Amino acid sequence: MVHEPPHPDDDPVVIAGAEPFEAFFRREYQPVLGLAFVLCGSHAVAEELTMDAFEAALRDWPRVGGLESPGAWVRKVVSNSSVSRFRRVSAEARARLRLMGGVGPSALDGSGDVEVWEAVRRLSRRQAQVVALFYVEGFSRAEVARILGLSEESVKTHLERARRQLEKELGDAQG
C-alpha cells in the first residue's frame, strides 16, 4: 500500500475528537522511556525505541489517537520492540551514530539499583514486560492485561513467577 507523504505544514497533528499528538507525547514520553529502559537496559537505545513508537503513533494518529487508550497502544509497541532483537539492533546502531556525535553520558544508565533491572531483564520476555508495567509504571493487573493483550489471570501468573525468580536471584546475588 502506498501512502501520500504528510505535508510539512500538517504539524502539529490534530484530529477531531482526539487529544493533540503533541500533548499526548509530552505527557507520555518519560514513562514510556522508563518502560523501554527497563526492558532494554540502555538509555540511548530506549530513547530511539521510544521515539520510534511515538513516530508510529503519529503516522497513524487518526486511528491511534481515537483509541480508548493511545498510551496503552504506544506501550505495547515499546514493550514488543524493546525485546525484539532486530529492532533493538537497529535502534542500537542509530544510538551509536548519535553518541558518536558527542552526546554526553545518558542520565538513566548506571543510575539506581542496576542489579535489580539486570535481573528483570533476565526474566522471560513476558515476565519482564509485566514487571515493568506493574512496578515502574504502577498499572493495575487489569491495566497491564489490557496493554499486553493478556488475561488478568495470566498477568497474575507472570507476576508471581517473576517475583519468585527475582527473589531467587536477588536474594542469591553476590558482589
Add this chain to the structure above:
Amino acid sequence: MLKAEERLRDAASELRRELARVPIPDPPTSRRIKLNWILAPALAVAAAVIVVFGVVPKGDPDPAVTSLPRTAATTLPPPTVTTTPPTTPQTTKPQTTTSLAVRVPVEGPIFGEETGVLLLLDDGIDGLAAFDPDRRLVARSRVDGQRAGDEPYSMIRVGDKLVVGWHEPHAVDISSREATSLGHATIFVPAAEPDRVWLINYPSGRIGGGAPLVWQVDMAGNTLTEPVTKTPGSGHPLIGIPGGLVLQRAGAGLSLWNLETEETTVLEADGTGFVHDVSGDELIWCSGDCTTLAMTNTSTLVTMEYELPAGYDEFQGRSSRISPSGRYLAALLGLHETYEGEAIWILDRDTGDITVVSDPETHVDYLAWAPDSDQLFATSGSYRQTRTAIWRYQISDGEFTAVVLPFGGALSPVVVDASAADAYIGADMVDPSQCRAPGVQPSGRTGICTFGL
C-alpha cells in the same frame, strides 16, 4: 513483602525520580516521518529490482566495478559435526539456573589447568580489565588514548601493540604500555598489512557523516598512503584487505576497493554486508540475516559458503575470528530471541570438520584466539553488569570449560601471552569493592587496582 520485591519497588521509585529529570525532546514531526515515506517506496523498488533481475541497481560511482555473482560460491561437502558439552567445574556454591551465579573452581587455575595467557578485556570506558586465569587475578587500569564510544573497533591487537580510541586513535605497546598517537581521525579499522591500521575521518566527526578521508598509518603514526576521499555512494569502510578496504553497501553486500587501481569489486548479496574478519587474502563476511557465512579470497574472488547448523538462527554479526595460524575459523551462533552467542562453531579448514560447543546456562558475545591458535576464548559483554561469563575451548584435547566470574565491566578480549602480566597486574591486592568497573568517562583511575578471585 519479599526482600526482592522491596528492592524492586525502591528501584522503581528511584527510576521514576530519574525519569522526571530527563528532558522531554521535541515531539516527532511529520517532516521526519516524511523521509520514511520517501525511502520506503525507493527501497521497495530497489528490492524488486534485485528480486526480478538478480542484480544490484547500477550507479556505483567507482571507475571500475567488477561484480562477483553468488554462483561463484562453493559450498563445502557435509562436514563432520561434533558437539562437545562443557566441563562442569567445581563450584563455590550450588549451581542455579541463573546465568549470573558465580561458577569457578574453589582453587587452582580458573580453567582447571594452566593456560599461559592473559585476557585484556576492554572496559567500555577508558581502560581495561586484565584477567589472569592461571593466578586467579583481575586488575583494572586506564589505557592512554582509550575513550568511551561505540566505534566499530575499540581495542584490537596489531603486532605487539593494542590500538585503541577514536577521534585520536593510539597504539599502545603491549609490554611497556607506552602510547603513541596515530593521528586525528574519527575511527580506525584493521588493515590486512602487518603493523598498520586504516584511519577513517568523517568530515562531520560522526561515522557515516559525509565522505570520509581514509589513509593508512603504521604503529608510529607515520602516514603510509596518500589520504583519499571515498564517496558515500561507495559505502562505508569496514576493514582493510590487502591493498585496500572493504566497503559496506546498504542492502547490497560489500565492495572491495583497491587503493592503487581504484577498482571496486562488488560482492553481491540480498542484504547489507557485514564483515567478520580478515586474515591474509581471506575475508569472512555474511549478509542480511547471516544464515550463511562466506569466506572470500580477495585475490581470486573464490567464495566458500558455510551453512548454519540446525537449531540456530544466525551467525552472529562480526563475531567470527580466524586463528592466528589461519587453520581454524570460529564463529558465534545465535538465536533471534536472545541476540546473544548461544554456541561456538569451529571449522577446521584443513579437514572440513566442524565442532559446536555451548553452555546451556550462559551466553557469550565476543571471540578471541590465544596466540597459540590452540585455545579459543569467548566472553560475555558485562558492561554495567557484575558477572562475566568466559568460555574456553582447547582444540588439541577438545576440552571445553565455561565459568562465570564475579566481576563486570568487560567487553571484547584481546588474548596475550602471560609474560605481559607485569604491565597489567599490580602487586598490591585490594578488595573487589575498591576496584569497580568505571561507569563514566573519564574514569579518573590512576595506577592499577588488582583483586583476587
